[in-house]
Amino acid sequence: MSSGNAFNETHAHRGDQPIDMAELRRYRQGAGAPAAELESAVGQARRVTLSWSDGRSGQFPLMWLRDHCACDQCRHPMTRERLYKLLDDPLWERFEGDEALASLEFDARSLTLVWQDGHVSRFDAGWLYQRCPGEELATLLPTPTPWRAGFAPEHVEHADFVGDSEGRSRWVSALLRDGLVMLDRGPCELEEVSRIAESIGPMRSTNFGGRFDVRSVPNPNNAAYTAIGLELHTDLPNWRQPPDIQLLYCLENDAEGGESSFADGFAAAEILRAEKPDAFRVLSETPIDFRFQDDGHDIAVREPVIDLDAEGRPREIRFNNWIRDTLSLPLDRIEAWYDAYRAFWQILRRPEGRVELTLAPGQMVAFDNRRVLHGRNAFDPNTGKRHLQGTYLDLDMLQSHLRVLSR
Incomplete structure (x- = not known):
């Protein structure tokens, strides 16, 4: 990859099999997640830009994506706790340039990144949709509402x-x-x-x-x-x-x-x-x-x-x-x-x-x-x-x- 040049986009249609992102929150289609599909994924410099069918787009820093890999090497398969240690990643210095990512591919439901050290990270597109940087992640909790005159419990x-x-x-x-x-x-x-x-x-x-x-x-x-x-x-x-x-x-x-x-x-x-x-x-x-x-x-x-x-x-x-x-x-x-x-x-x-x-x-x-x-x-x-x-x-x-x- 060279600075300022986009990665080659590869469409790898994997069907509807959801990707386990090592958490229980609903993020898949049909389970409370948005129905929008991933339409494009472009890697450039230190970020990957994603666009969905409903018009939403978001830029994801490469270091954020690597930190959130949910494979069994990076997340404990039983506890879902993070195992990846960014301090020990030899690729970390490369995230500031354009040398950390080797390739990417995507389909309507997923994004796959291959890093220069050979590690593969796969992401569910619905999970990424909910976590676009700058977008407030729904908490699933009601907002505390001040009482008005006449309030009754x-x-x-x-x-x-x-x-x-x-x-x-x-x-x-x-x-x-x-x-x-x-x-x-x-x-x-x-x-x-x-x-x-x-x-x-x-x-x-x-x-x-x-x-x-x-x-x-x-x-x-x-x-x-x-x-x-x-x-x-x-x-x-x-x-x-x-x-x-x-x-x-x-x-x-x-x-x-x-x-x-x-x-x-x-x-x-x-x-x-x-x-x-x-x-x-x-x-x-x-x-x-x-x-x-x-x-x-x-x-x-x-x-x-x-x-x-x-x-x-x-x-x-x-x-x-x-x-x-x-x-x-x-x-x-x-x-x-x-x-x-x-x-x-x-x-x-x-x-x-x-x-x-x-x-x-x-x-x-x-x-x-x-x-x-x-x-x-x-x-x-x-x-x-x-x-x-x-x-x-x-x-x-x-x-x-x-x-x-x-x-």
């Missing part, structure tokens, strides 16, 4: 959740999209919340254990274990990695009061940004101390109330007035922080942004604890019993479960 029957993948997919999708979802008409059995959680992944343990009971108890070490009203909050913001997903399963709820309330922290943060940008900046740029302490634990962290991702979008809310520790800030920043905190709290209390409901026995609420704030009204334990069981799940396991279901 989706309800899924317990029988549908345990009985078929469609019902479970709806439940998981709603939880990932809205941060809040209901499960209705389940059995009033101890540990049912554990069984539901473990059908998705292992329960996330904390200093309160793997599964916890929410009811009024003597000598409580947490406000949840009293009968008092609970202001909107997120759980365990004093952890470096607070629990992602919380499940609360109602077993008994005969006491007067105790209604549950929820608010979308991401939506509230965006309202704060629009109405009081200085307050938003203070809460997103100022780390403060959160701390939980009892006879056996003292867990603390310093983080902002609103955490942003690389694009400046809310990624996590840490709001729990009970376990804010001493506000340790320079004197000239203390008043501004309190003003910002009050402004955010006032937005969270707006009724149009809240969902209020009374959990019935056999009903479970699930919510994103790092996005959705939850609270409850005070209840009178002398008027009846109120018993919820709860646990936490990692977001990674929830996302993994939906990807598996989508296959």
Whole structure:
């Protein structure tokens, strides 16, 4: 190959036999992948340019193609993990010029590259289509959507959740999209919340254990274990990695009061940004101390109330007035922080942004604890019993479960 000159194109029709790209994601025709066929493949300098029948085209660097070879020498045939080591490839220096690739051939469904060292790499055309550089690869996961006025959580029957993948997919999708979802008409059995959680992944343990009971108890070490009203909050913001997903399963709820309330922290943060940008900046740029302490634990962290991702979008809310520790800030920043905190709290209390409901026995609420704030009204334990069981799940396991279901 000489610099600036295209490779000779060779059409090698191999039929419809798909190429195993060492992953389980759907990328083949007829399995959720695009129906477009590969029409041309031209190698030039350090890249291969591919064009498909629907008009899409993409340039793929040679080093990227070599790194993504899926043959048994480059990917473990059982684990699908990468075996190829780019640091040890003697051809690597040639990728900067035009000497790494010996030839290429393609058909409507595949691309085959022969490297100068004799190694052969074959690629499924549908797999390449989904991974054109510059094109966003579909995640198979719903995009988190801020609540609008009048929002109501989706309800899924317990029988549908345990009985078929469609019902479970709806439940998981709603939880990932809205941060809040209901499960209705389940059995009033101890540990049912554990069984539901473990059908998705292992329960996330904390200093309160793997599964916890929410009811009024003597000598409580947490406000949840009293009968008092609970202001909107997120759980365990004093952890470096607070629990992602919380499940609360109602077993008994005969006491007067105790209604549950929820608010979308991401939506509230965006309202704060629009109405009081200085307050938003203070809460997103100022780390403060959160701390939980009892006879056996003292867990603390310093983080902002609103955490942003690389694009400046809310990624996590840490709001729990009970376990804010001493506000340790320079004197000239203390008043501004309190003003910002009050402004955010006032937005969270707006009724149009809240969902209020009374959990019935056999009903479970699930919510994103790092996005959705939850609270409850005070209840009178002398008027009846109120018993919820709860646990936490990692977001990674929830996302993994939906990807598996989508296959």
